[in-house]
Amino acid sequence: MxxxxxxxxxxxxxxxxxxxxxxxxxxxxxxxVIFSSASSYYSSKSETKQALYTAKNMLLQTTEFLGYxxxxxxxxxxxxxxxxxxxxxxxxxxxxxRESQNNWIILSTTAKSIMYNANTSKDIHNIRxxxxxxxxxxxxxxxxxxxxxxxxxxxxxxxxxxxxxxxxWLPASFFSSSDKxxxxxxxxxxxxxxxxxxYLGTLTATISxxxxxxxxxxxxxxxxxxVLLYNSYGETIMYHGxxxxxxxxxxxxxxxxxxxxxxxELQQIKFNGKNHFIGIQPISGCDWTLxxxxxxxxxxxxxxxxxxxxxILVILLIVLLIPVLYRTSKQLSSRIYVLKEYISRxxxxxxxxxxxxxxxxxxxxxxxxxxxxxxxxxxLLKEQYKLGYEIKDLEFQVLQSQINPHFLYxxxxxxxxxxxxNEAPDVAEAAKELGRFYMLSLGHGETIVSLKNELDHVAAYxxxxxxxxxxxxxxxxxxxxxxxxxxxxxxxxxxxxENAILHGIREKSSESGxxxxxxxxxxxxxxxxxxDDGIGIPEEKLGTLLTRGEKNSGYGVWNIHERIQLSYGTQxxxxxxxxxxxxxxxxxxxxxxx
Numbered sequence: 128m129x130x131x132x133x134x135x136x137x138x139x140x141x142x143x144x145x146x147x148x149x150x151x152x153x154x155x156x157x158x159x160v161i162f163s164s165a166s167s168y169y170s171s172k173s174e175t176k177q178a179l180y181t182a183k184n185m186l187l188q189t190t191e192f193l194g195y196x197x198x199x200x201x202x203x204x205x206x207x208x209x210x211x212x213x214x215x216x217x218x219x220x221x222x223x224x225r226e227s228q229n230n231w232i233i234l235s236t237t238a239k240s241i242m243y244n245a246n247t248s249k250d251i252h253n254i255r256x257x258x259x260x261x262x263x264x265x266x267x268x269x270x271x272x273x274x275x276x277x278x279x280x281x282x283x284x285x286x287x288x289x290x291x292x293x294x295x296w297l298p299a300s301f302f303s304s305s306d307k308x309x310x311x312x313x314x315x316x317x318x319x320x321x322x323x324x325x326y327l328g329t330l331t332a333t334i335s336x337x338x339x340x341x342x343x344x345x346x347x348x349x350x351x352x353x354v355l356l357y358n359s360y361g362e363t364i365m366y367h368g369x370x371x372x373x374x375x376x377x378x379x380x381x382x383x384x385x386x387x388x389x390x391x392e393l394q395q396i397k398f399n400g401k402n403h404f405i406g407i408q409p410i411s412g413c414d415w416t417l418x419x420x421x422x423x424x425x426x427x428x429x430x431x432x433x434x435x436x437x438x439i440l441v442i443l444l445i446v447l448l449i450p451v452l453y454r455t456s457k458q459l460s461s462r463i464y465v466l467k468e469y470i471s472r473x474x475x476x477x478x479x480x481x482x483x484x485x486x487x488x489x490x491x492x493x494x495x496x497x498x499x500x501x502x503x504x505x506x507l508l509k510e511q512y513k514l515g516y517e518i519k520d521l522e523f524q525v526l527q528s529q530i531n532p533h534f535l536y537x538x539x540x541x542x543x544x545x546x547x548x549n550e551a552p553d554v555a556e557a558a559k560e561l562g563r564f565y566m567l568s569l570g571h572g573e574t575i576v577s578l579k580n581e582l583d584h585v586a587a588y589x590x591x592x593x594x595x596x597x598x599x600x601x602x603x604x605x606x607x608x609x610x611x612x613x614x615x616x617x618x619x620x621x622x623x624x625e626n627a628i629l630h631g632i633r634e635k636s637s638e639s640g641x642x643x644x645x646x647x648x649x650x651x652x653x654x655x656x657x658x659d660d661g662i663g664i665p666e667e668k669l670g671t672l673l674t675r676g677e678k679n680s681g682y683g684v685w686n687i688h689e690r691i692q693l694s695y696g697t698q699x700x701x702x703x704x705x706x707x708x709x710x711x712x713x714x715x716x717x718x719x720x721x
Contacts, residue, residue: 148456155448163437171430178426179393179404182348186393186406186419189346193339193356194411200250200313200332201294201412207254208317208330212237217258217317217328239270250338252310258328293318293326296413298364299336310335311364336365343367346417349425359414373420378407395423462490470497478505560590578646578653579611581620585644588621592628599639600628606646606655613653614720616694619687620644623657623713626684631661631711652699653719658712664705672703684713691717 207213216238242254256271295314313332319325339356343365346354353368357375366373377398393406402423409416462485469483478501485494564587582604589602602624624642632640646655664672673688688701695717705711 145456147460148452151452151456152449155452156445159441159444163441167430167434167437170433171427174430174433175426178348182352182404182419182421183393183406185346185348186408186417189342189354190408190410190417192342193415193417196250196338196342197296197410197412197415200334201315203251204254204294204313204315204330204332207241208315209320210238210241212241213256213317214320214327217256218319235271242270250334251332252335253333255331256328257331296358296364296415298358298362300362311339339365340367343417346419349421349428351425352419352421355418355420356410356415357418358416364415368420373418378416378418393419393421462486466490466494466497469494473497473501478508557591557594560587560594563587564591574617575614576617577611578606578613578615581615581617582606582611582644584618585620585624588624589628589642596638600632601641603641603643606644610646610648610653612721613648615653615717616690619691619715620655620657622687623684623715627657627659627661627711627713631659631663634662648719651719652716655715656712657715658710660710663707663709663711664703665707666705669703669705673701687715691715 216235238256242256254270258271293316297312297314299310301312311334313334315330315332316326317328317330319327343354343356344367346352347367351369353373354366355363355368355373355375355378356365357363357378361375361379363375393404396403396405398405398420404421404423404426405418407416407418466483466485469480469485473480480501482498482501483494485491564584586602586604589600593600624644627642632638632642640660643658644655645658646653673685684701684703691700699716699718702714702716703711704714
């Protein structure tokens with residue numbers, strides 16, 4: 128985990144070009160490795176299948192050819208044993224040949240000629256005839272032998288073990304344990320043509336080792352393959368491969384036997400601690416069995432060569448791709464660096480810079496987006512500068528507007544005292560109420576005041592209006608005292624009361640009326656209602672009353688509505704209800720804050 132963490136940290140610290148290069152490099156390497164692995168796997172599987180198929184076919188072809196050779200030799204010996212001259216010669220009595228010397232000469236010469244013709248076969252080295260009696264038994268030559276002497280030999284004992292065995296194949300090692308490359312002997316009992324259950328004598332054929340050696344050697348499809356030809360007695364007839372590496376005893380130890388002539392599939396086994404493939408096939412016409420043992424490493428050797436070639440090819444491709452990947456990564460990242468430099472220059476030049484053209488692909492789209500952002504920021508900076516100038520001007524105007532009410536308040540206070548000194552109480556009272564009104568309007572420079580302050584401000588305003596219009600307006604304030612200390616935005620109620628007087632009550636024929644202010648607290652929200660008995664508001668105008676810029680709305684109720692929502696949220700503000708010629712009620716909602 129620590130190694131992976133270090134790799135991630137190293138990768139994250141690289142610049143964009145290196146990240147791009149190594150990403151491409153790793154992806155291509157991964158693809159090539161997967162491709163080469165899959166190719167090696169399937170080629171190995173295919174090569175193994177092909178090699179096993181070749182070995183199986185070679186096993187079948189070798190067994191068929193060996194069977195053909197065995198059958199050919201047996202046919203030659205069978206023809207000789209069934210020949211009438213051989214039958215007459217071996218079955219004649221001693222008296223018959225003594226009486227007619229010519230008969231013996233003719234028959235023996237003919238028999239030798241027959242056996243000589245058979246000797247012309249390249250596989251058969253020598254043929255001898257053995258008989259239990261007659262003149263043959265007295266001759267011990269290349270063509271004839273004394274059976275009584277041969278009865279002492281082991282091969283005759285083996286051929287006599289079972290009466291139903293009419294022929295026998297003996298390896299060279301049967302006669303001499305040190306002779307492993309000598310001739311193979313075929314022993315054939317000669318049946319009586321008149322009584323097949325009786326045997327007149329024996330024919331032996333000496334077969335050169337080379338007759339089978341080349342055939343057995345061809346069954347080895349690889350250099351490490353061992354080919355073993357053995358008989359039912361566990362004796363080696365022919366062997367090709369490493370000396371004493373594979374013996375008939377090994378086959379028995381592996382418990383592998385050929386089930387039938389068609390059971391020629393190679394099986395995978397463990398032999399001497401290594402994986403091998405073994406195939407066993409019987410030879411038709413004799414008691415021989417052919418076994419081949421091929422190391423798995425030999426089967427896979429061709430696959431390994433292919434794998435090595437694939438690895439070399441992959442390495443060459445990677446080496447050739449490195450400069451291509453580097454150039455591609457550099458070309459792609461160069462446009463990123465151009466954009467980076469452009470951003471730095473834009474910041475240093477206060478976003479007063481010409482747009483950058485950087486293509487039409489994703490990087491180009493990103494560049495165009497940044498160009499748009501630069502234009503917007505540049506416009507905002509200009510607007511900010513303009514707004515800053517306007518704010519300074521407004522601050523000056525606000526300062527001036529604060530100076531004027533102070534001057535007016537001081538002047539009204541002076542008029543109040545002049546009225547007292549000159550015994551003019553009405554003038555003094557009017558100056559006092561008007562001064563109180565302006566004092567509450569100033570509110571010590573604060574924008575948030577108590578609800579009681581706002582109610583006093585409204586009361587002062589109505590008192591001044593009553594002095595002007597001879598007490599035409601009655602103000603009723605029905606607000607619980609426990610709500611007096613809650614905070615509200617300054618100058619919220621007075622403009623609404625002013626609208627009620629000027630646009631409601633004053634429009635009546637009597638020009639007099641009543642205004643009632645109520646307040647309540649519920650679920651943390653204070654609701655104030657200002658109700659008048661004026662002429663009301665037409666329905667078509669009621670829907671647009673809170674719209675910015677609506678004319679004939681006095682101070683502008685939209686301004687009050689907007690101030691409340693900006694300060695407390697859009698769930699608060701003003702709400703109007705009105706009935707023509709009956710009156711209007713405005714509801715003000717704001718959060719209960721102390």
